[in-house]
Amino acid sequence: MKNWKIYAVLAFMVFIIPTYAQTNPEDERPPRFSFGARSTMSLFSHGEPETIGVGAGGQFRVQITDRINTEWFADVISTRLHHGLASRMDYHIGWSVMFYILHPKNFSRKFTPYVVAGHCFDYTRLSIHQRDETPKARWSSAVQMGGGVHYNITRRFDITLTCQYMMHLGNDLHIHFHEDGSAEIEEHAGTTGEGHLLVNLSVNYKIGKPWKRKK
């Protein structure tokens, strides 16, 4: 049931928010509101470098000043573990602050690099396949930081590549495979710093101003 709620949030971000479109943006100065869709690859997931997770989601951005933008996102990532014998689903909903290293000049530059840091809530579910063991899940919180770059096709439309490390702050949940072929899902209390490297490719469109700027 929880999964459906999370997918409902994703659907809201991807499908409903774009209907906010077509306000006149007065493009010259922030604030700006933009929305987009993202694909995610999860690398080095929780200490297992051979696993690659794939994910999808959406985000919107509220740019506050010329150099500071905020991003509000939700995504879901599925990862095959132990050559397909197990799997992991990660659901994220969170926000990040982006600081543009170079002045974006109203996004007239083709490339706009930035550093990013933020926080998210996550729900993780681990399953061992072809076994009777019940899947285990946990809610936790995470922090992420990294860097990225916008490629501005026009001032309103960009493709963004972001690379950031997400570190989970909640209990550690992982699958332990024994030499005799048995396996179990273990949960350890306390933060271990486990996490994953997330590479996001997104497309974004600036649709207008969320509020009027004071003169």
Add this chain to the structure above:
Amino acid sequence: MEKKKISVFIILCLMSLKGITQEDAIERTGMFRGQANLAGSYIMPFKQFGTFITGDFNYYLNPQVSITGEGWYMLPVTEKQLFTAHHNLLGGITWHLSKNTRWDPYLAFTPGISFTAQRDTTEGNNRITPVALSPALTLAVGCNYYAGSIFHFFVKIRYLYTNLIAQELPSSTLHEIRITAGLGFNFRKKKIKSQD
């Protein structure tokens, strides 16, 4: 007689090409286009063909950017097909390479979710796994040709990548190519001045 037929065919081709190259403008901003159609696919790791009912829409925010939504429903064609369900909901943004011309080549970036159920035939089993959800990475290239004020022709090729997660089977990776083409419809709710 044969030469005459060939000459008539060449003349007809040239006439149609002349019609095609007349790039009279069509205002895209504020336009809505949609289609529903049949599609075929090839699922590479499993060497399986798939048949779908698919529908999609675009709403043009400006001549080169549109919001996209798509639905794909896999049809049960044979009793032996491996996937009894492999449906998708996709959403994202499409980048149109030309501005306000009748020819409309595009690239679509539309991540989404898959609803997949497989036939489990391992060790004498013949059961169907419950429908499982998983995220999908997809990219599409295609082209529309706006032949009239309310209809257009289209062709689209989509690549889809997803992890198949079913508790009863080892998880696996799926790569798929989908192709669809046909007739779509377009209309404009209101004319909005282009802003870009």
